[in-house]
Amino acid sequence: MELDVHRQRYWVAGVVAIVAVVAAATALATSSGSGPPAPSSRSAGGAHSTTTTTTATTTNSPRATVPASGGTTGKFSSDSIPKGGIYEFAGGNSGADAHNPDLAGTTLTFEWARLEPESGQFDWNAVDQAIAPWAAAGKRVILRVSSGGQASWGAAAADATPTWVYAEGVPAVHDDGSTLPVYWNSTYLVDYDAFIAAYAARYDGDPAVSFIEMGIGDGGETLPDTQEGTTDHLAQWAPYGYTDAVWLATIEKIATTFREDFRRTPVVPLVDSTFYEPTQSTDYQALTGWFATNGFPMQYDGLTSTTTPHDSSWGETTTIVEQRGATSTSGDTLAGDCADATGPMDSKVVLIYQSDIDDRANQEALSACAKSVGS
Numbered sequence: 001m002e003l004d005v006h007r008q009r010y011w012v013a014g015v016v017a018i019v020a021v022v023a024a025a026t027a028l029a030t031s032s033g034s035g036p037p038a039p040s041s042r043s044a045g046g047a048h049s050t051t052t053t054t055t056a057t058t059t060n061s062p063r064a065t066v067p068a069s070g071g072t073t074g075k076f077s078s079d080s081i082p083k084g085g086i087y088e089f090a091g092g093n094s095g096a097d098a099h100n101p102d103l104a105g106t107t108l109t110f111e112w113a114r115l116e117p118e119s120g121q122f123d124w125n126a127v128d129q130a131i132a133p134w135a136a137a138g139k140r141v142i143l144r145v146s147s148g149g150q151a152s153w154g155a156a157a158a159d160a161t162p163t164w165v166y167a168e169g170v171p172a173v174h175d176d177g178s179t180l181p182v183y184w185n186s187t188y189l190v191d192y193d194a195f196i197a198a199y200a201a202r203y204d205g206d207p208a209v210s211f212i213e214m215g216i217g218d219g220g221e222t223l224p225d226t227q228e229g230t231t232d233h234l235a236q237w238a239p240y241g242y243t244d245a246v247w248l249a250t251i252e253k254i255a256t257t258f259r260e261d262f263r264r265t266p267v268v269p270l271v272d273s274t275f276y277e278p279t280q281s282t283d284y285q286a287l288t289g290w291f292a293t294n295g296f297p298m299q300y301d302g303l304t305s306t307t308t309p310h311d312s313s314w315g316e317t318t319t320i321v322e323q324r325g326a327t328s329t330s331g332d333t334l335a336g337d338c339a340d341a342t343g344p345m346d347s348k349v350v351l352i353y354q355s356d357i358d359d360r361a362n363q364e365a366l367s368a369c370a371k372s373v374g375s
Contacts, residue, residue: 086370087142087210089322091354093126095133100357102370105140105210107351111160112147112215116195119164124202135208142351143203144213144270146220147192151177157219165191171240175225175233182240183217183224184250193257200261210349211266213299214258221270221301222251222287234276244275244283252290259296268320270299288313300345305336308344315346322351327362334362338369348373 085104088097093108108130116122127143134141149157158178166172168191171182181188203209217224224247225233234242251269258267269291275283288311291298297318300307304324321341327334334356341350350373356362 085140085210085349086357086366086373087349087351088354088357089351090326093130094354095130097354097357098133098137098139102366103139103357104349105134105142107142107144107213109144109146109220111149111156112145112192112195113160113162114156115145116162116198119162119191120194122198122202127203131206131208140210141208142210142213144215144220145199146215146218147183148180148218148225149178150218150226153219161188173225173237173240175231175236176229180218180225183254184241184246189250189253192254196257196261200258200263203265204262205264209265211268211297212258212262214255214267214269216251216254216269219270221272222274223272224276227273237276242276244277244279247275248283248287251287255291255296259294266297268297268299270301270322272301285311285313292316303337303341303345303350304330305332305340307340318349319345319347320349320351321345321347323353323356326353326355328355328359333365334359334369335365338365338372342369342372 086102088100088103088106091097091106093110095106097103097106108127110127114126115124131141146157147161149160151158161170161179161181165181165188166179168187170185170188170191173180173182183189203212213220216222218226224237224242225231227233251274255267255269271288271291273280273284274287277283288298292313295317297320298314299320299322300314301322302324303321307321323337324330327337334352337352338350341347350369352366352369357366
């Protein structure tokens with residue numbers, strides 16, 4: 001019944017809610033200033049059909065969670081993000097480094113299609129198994145589930161939205177071997193809202209989960225599609241109704257759903273360059289301003305040794321940073337990346353590529369970084 005209630009919530013609101021938020025979003029996007037950050041190396045990440053009633057099922061037993069404390073619908077305090085810690089990134093959901101003393105934990109990434117292969121039927125086994133070695137070592141995990149990704153990341157990422165969602169009439173955008181949903185489609189929002197509700201019912205308040213990286217666009221980030229390659233993405237997405245205002249409204253809607261459903265575990269947007277239209281600079285500032293004003297921490301996925309904040313909103317909330325690329329490909333040093341993370345970006349949570357963590361030549365820099373982040 002819980003899933004049906006969530007579906008009905010969006011069904012009643014429908015397109016009217018999107019239109020209302022679009023108007024607010026358009027009003028927000030009026031400031032000017034510097035442009036958006038460069039995209040990360042990974043991401044730069046229709047018809048309304050009848051929704052049938054389904055019974056939520058799982059293929060595994062419930063995980064133990066922290067007892068309910070009443071939750072909150074207001075802002076999350078910056079203190080709700082753990083103070084200090086290096087988390088492993090791009091480790092293939094492996095637990096091989098769980099006992100590394102320099103790590104606070106790891107990031108675990110999954111695709112919606114794998115976790116809800118049929119409408120209302122959920123399989124959390126892969127998530128639970130990936131959490132287990134880190135929890136056993138007294139470490140925490142960051143969870144990310146995305147509904148879109150690039151074919152270059154693997155077949156699962158290229159088809160991250162379940163096929164049954166498209167079968168309900170949600171339009172699909174095909175780009176370089178990847179299939180991406182029209183995120184603002186009302187049927188898509190109904191189905192994704194129901195998934196988020198089940199996701200939160202499973203992991204909200206779980207003591208092993210540090211925070212949730214909200215799955216919004218490509219690779220979970222705030223961009224609908226990659227900015228890499230030669231594709232004119234504005235021209236590609238415009239026939240499906242894309243405008244910066246529509247996308248801004250959609251981001252706010254999805255972020256609000258995550259906030260409403262995860263009452264005890266913090267939720268964090270992965271903010272990248274985000275928009276396609278010529279007004280993308282001011283629209284980007286409207287987005288970061290909305291996140292900061294509403295108390296969301298923000299994650300920047302483009303850390304290099306020369307990273308600088310891109311507008312004042314980043315200084316008004318907790319900032320989490322993730323390397324743009326492993327130092328073997330970026331040409332940076334781990335020491336340089338960490339210095340920038342704890343200096344100009346003033347971050348207490350830093351995501352480092354597994355290859356840098358496992359490189360013996362980086363061990364001294366990694367230990368120094370762990371001490372600096374934790375200070």
